[in-house]
Amino acid sequence: MNIDPSMTHRLLRAAALGFVVFNPETSRFARTAMLDVLDGESPLSLKHYAQTAGSEVSWMPGMRMTDTVRAGRDHTQDVLGCSPFEFFAEDDSAARVFSLAMTEISTPVIAEAVLAIEPDGARTVVDVGGADGAFVAHLLKMHNQLSGVVLDLPQAMSGVESESRRRSLQDRITGVAGDFFREIPSADIYLLKFILHDWDDESCRQILTNVHTSMGPRARLFVVDMTTDDGSVEAAMMDMGMMAAFTGQERNTDHLRSLLASAGLRTVRTSRLHQPYIVIEAMPLDVEP
Template identity: 35%
Template sequence: MASAETTLPAAVRMQQLLTGFEISQALFVVAELGVATELLGGPRRVDDLAAVVGADADALARIIRVLAQDGVFRTSGDTVDITDLGRTLADGPADSVRSVARYFRQTHYAPFGNLLDTVRTGEPAATVFLGKPFFDWINENPELAELQNQAMAGFTQHARGNLLAVHDLPEGAIVADIGGADGTLLVELLAGRPERRGIVFDLPSTVSAAGPTVRAAGLAERVEIVAGDFFTGVPVADVYVLSAVLQDWDDTSALRILGNVAKAAPAGARLVVIDMVVPEGDVPHPTKMIDITMLGMLGGRQRSESEWRRLLTAGGFALRRITAGSGLYSALEATVA
């Protein structure tokens, strides 16, 4: 039996696509007000819920109604409950993406109104809207930089799925997480490997968040926190990890990063790129939407397997293997060619 969506007239389906921005904003409202968090304890009357989160009861009820049709809420009369999908917008659940929603609202939504300029000129919409490159703008605001750390750590952790379990990290005494932000990934990589030491390397405004993460994991004696710029140079290590880094940059910039890793890498060092691999053809896949985020915000891109092979080869590396996990990310392991 055909679904209701596919039996709608083409013009109606297109109108639904065109109003996707309204759904995004409705989800941002739920995340920002903490609506989902308040519902973790069980169903609530909408007027009671509105009073707690500081919202107009009628307006909140209409937001809940439109999101309930997408499975975010369940309603019964004037009572609302949260679903497993909706719980991801709450604080607390292991798969929470509330910080991602709050981050997108404050940083991505408005610049995307300039996507037409990007397609015409190739310049990122965020650069046009903000008047400067996105990361420069973020790093001027410590609160946004911290929110970005929270959002990206949560997103990449969920999107990796079981990748760290199915991909064995190459042998090496020192593991350097290049662009490692708050150190969350390095902590995971060093867990259960007391013989290894680590380096978290990132811009000063970003890597400053790594100290509490490393200390909380009891790894302060084994992890060095280094501030720097991977466009200038990177520390010496035995295993280099670039997780969700190269996707942020066009090929020219990505090659500069790879070139600096290749220069610093001692003989026998390995590179592990943890990033997305876009499937070929028209098959639906989340990476294709994320690629548009890269286009509009940073000028970066998601790459197919053939594009990754070309990039790594041009950067002086030989791709040895690709490991796919249960999530969106894969591990591309390479050696200096």
């Protein structure tokens, strides 16, 4: 990579933030253990999350935070000319980084969430807005009888294919390019992870109604999201991202349950993962659990 040594030195000196330390005797910077979080090879990596959070799709709307607080709406359309997902549709590389970022922040949550899902005779799973399909892939690895679909926008499809192959699940996972505001493929299990927080209540109701319409009587939906129940800083900070760039918000458990109910879905179980994450299992209201 072509970089200017003097500028690099000044940047690292100012932005070390504990990731690197400067040794004045050798005039060299050395990495600390904290740098693992930005190292793509590390299992702890949040490299792509840092890249997407530091990119124009996050920062440009963030620059209008004062206006957002005053007006009670995000200013993404004003600064990007489109929504974040429309932005990704026009920029393959930004879309790829975003999907990888979703997998990075999801990995510890998925490891716990899959334990809250008992297939109970289910054969098919659809990961609604599943990005690379990391959630459904983990579930399929645990349950050989399951096959899966990842429904996402066209820009996510290359990631579904490459990640399914990398996980040796290319014969059991199919990517379906579609729009969850229009139609959701039928399955026995529906996964909806980190989706509702992107959207305002009315849009959530539409997505959940489309899930309900596609569900057979014994099908179940698993919603995984953060909640604001415990007043965690993590949920409050993520909420700032939702406020600046999206129409959504982090919600408390009662709010999520009431959205489900408004789409004809009854909560049958709520499992708490590490703070602030939960899994809500839901079924059509007119079916006995």
